[in-house]
Amino acid sequence: MTRRRIRGAVAVPALGVVGAVVFWGLSGLPSFGDYHGQYGRLINDVALPERHTTNAVTATVFDYRGLDTLGEEFILFAAVTGVVLLLRKSGRRGVDAAPKDRVTSDALRLFGMLALAGGVLVGLWLAAYGYVTPGGGFQGGVAIASAFALLYLAAGYRAFARRTSEEALDPLEATGAGGFAVVGLAALISGLPFLANLLGPGQPSTLFSGGSIAFVNWAAAIEVAAANTILFKAFLEQYIVPLAAARSRR
Amino acid sequence: MNFLAFGVAGWICLVGFYGAIVSENLIHLALCLTVIQSSTYVLLLSIGYRTGGGAPIFKGVKLGTTSVDPVVQALALTDVVISVTVIALILALALDAHNDAGTVDPDELAEFHG
Numbered sequence: 001m002t003r004r005r006i007r008g009a010v011a012v013p014a015l016g017v018v019g020a021v022v023f024w025g026l027s028g029l030p031s032f033g034d035y036h037g038q039y040g041r042l043i044n045d046v047a048l049p050e051r052h053t054t055n056a057v058t059a060t061v062f063d064y065r066g067l068d069t070l071g072e073e074f075i076l077f078a079a080v081t082g083v084v085l086l087l088r089k090s091g092r093r094g095v096d097a098a099p100k101d102r103v104t105s106d107a108l109r110l111f112g113m114l115a116l117a118g119g120v121l122v123g124l125w126l127a128a129y130g131y132v133t134p135g136g137g138f139q140g141g142v143a144i145a146s147a148f149a150l151l152y153l154a155a156g157y158r159a160f161a162r163r164t165s166e167e168a169l170d171p172l173e174a175t176g177a178g179g180f181a182v183v184g185l186a187a188l189i190s191g192l193p194f195l196a197n198l199l200g201p202g203q204p205s206t207l208f209s210g211g212s213i214a215f216v217n218w219a220a221a222i223e224v225a226a227a228n229t230i231l232f233k234a235f236l237e238q239y240i241v242p243l244a245a246a247r248s249r250r
Numbered sequence: 251m252n253f254l255a256f257g258v259a260g261w262i263c264l265v266g267f268y269g270a271i272v273s274e275n276l277i278h279l280a281l282c283l284t285v286i287q288s289s290t291y292v293l294l295l296s297i298g299y300r301t302g303g304g305a306p307i308f309k310g311v312k313l314g315t316t317s318v319d320p321v322v323q324a325l326a327l328t329d330v331v332i333s334v335t336v337i338a339l340i341l342a343l344a345l346d347a348h349n350d351a352g353t354v355d356p357d358e359l360a361e362f363h364g
Contacts (some may be wrong), residue, residue: 003357004272011271019264026256026293033252033301040298040306040319047320048308056306056320061327072328079335086342133309138331205309224331231338238345 052201053210058131061138062216066195069216070180073223077177080227087234099244101156112154119147127221131210137217141224148229157240164233169226176223183215255296263289276344276354280337287333291326298322 030036047059061069103109120143127140152160184195192198199211207214266286273279298319304311306320348354351362 004274007272008268011268015264015268015271018267019260022260022263023257026260027253029256029297031252032255032296033299033303035297035300035319037298037319037321040321043320044306044308044317045314048313054307054309056308056317057323057327060320060324065321065324068328072331075332076335079339083338083342086339086346134305134307136327138327227335231335235338235341235345 048204050201051197051210051213052204053131053213054205055131055133055136058136058213058217059210061136062131062213062220063195063197063210066184066216069220070184070195073177073180073220076223076227077173080173080230083231084234087238098157098161098240099247100158103154103156109154112150116147116150116154119150120144123147123221123225127218128207130217130221131213132205132207137220138224141221142228144221144225145228145232148225149232152232152236157236160236161233164229166230169230169233172222173226173230176219176221176226179219179222180216183212183219187212255299256293259289259293259296261289262286262292274355274357276347276356276359277341279356280340280344283340284333284337287329290329294322294326294329 043060043064044056047053047056047064051059051063053059053063103112123140123143123145125140126135126143127137130136130140148160148164151163183198187196187198188194190198195212195216197211197213201211202208210217263286266282266284266289269282269285270279273282298321300316300318303316303318306317306323308315308317311317344354347359351359353359353362
């Protein structure tokens with residue numbers, strides 16, 4: 001018997017026991033659709049009157065539980081730093097070592113760039129209206145970063161690497177993570193609790209609503225967009241540069 | 251029927267654990283971790299559901315309309331972001347292990363010294 005099979009044979013009864021406990025626990029939950037969490041209900045009722053934000057989820061993420069999100073932002077920041085450090089050790093040879101893999105199909109380039117523009121626009125819209133309609137800084141940031149991945153797919157690695165230099169992305173990421181903390185500290189300086197909503201609530205259902213939520217929201221969008229592009233680039237570099245080296249040896 | 255959503259969450263979690271136990275590849279192991287983590291999204295979102303409730307977004311909707319719990323949705327959002335970054339970190343470690351030991355099999359890595 002292979003190792004895998006032995007493990008499988010041991011895992012099944014063990015997971016049977018774990019599963020029994022998990023399902024026993026799950027069966028004690030309030031029945032589906034019948035949950036009456038006071039906290040969630042309270043936020044649904046007060047988010048609009050207090051903060052003038054129509055999106056209660058964004059109000060939770062960037063205001064009522066803003067401190068948690070700040071911690072999460074720094075987890076993101078630390079993880080990206082970790083990835084870049086780990087991968088840097090194995091050597092980076094810059095854009096010059098990359099293969100000249102020009103995308104020759106005009107149709108691919110054209111539609112790729114149109115999709116990129118569309119993706120960035122959708123991302124900006126998701127982030128901008130994050131506290132009014134469904135969306136938010138995280139969702140918008142991820143959409144923008146994935147649009148930038150299209151640059152690699154439709155225009156080649158060199159085009160992607162030149163437009164996503166560390167000199168531009170690293171300060172952006174730091175601005176995103178730091179901006180969040182700065183909004184929190186601003187509240188502290190003006191004598192309010194950390195991350196308290198400083199600004200007036202504004203007009204509901206418009207971009208001028210939610211007070212400081214707007215600023216925290218944009219900080220998160222910038223951070224997430226920059227962080228994901230850095231991650232994508234760091235992994236891409238590991239794949240592309242050795243590939244070019246192997247090709248040139250042949 | 252009432253239990254279906256919770257049952258799906260439990261099932262996804264167990265399947266992920268099984269995959270992680272029999273895994274012979276660090277990248278596969280990282281994906282199994284994602285599967286396990288996905289079960290928490292299903293669980294959180296299904297706990298927060300309220301019968302007949304809409305999204306907790308009150309643009310053009312009267313305040314006080316039955317809507318699902320926004321707190322668990324915020325938790326799921328946080329969870330997704332953490333999941334992505336942790337997976338990236340794990341994959342970077344796997345790549346590093348592969349560069350040093352020439353394998354991504356955890357068993358062979360255990361035998362590798364140096």
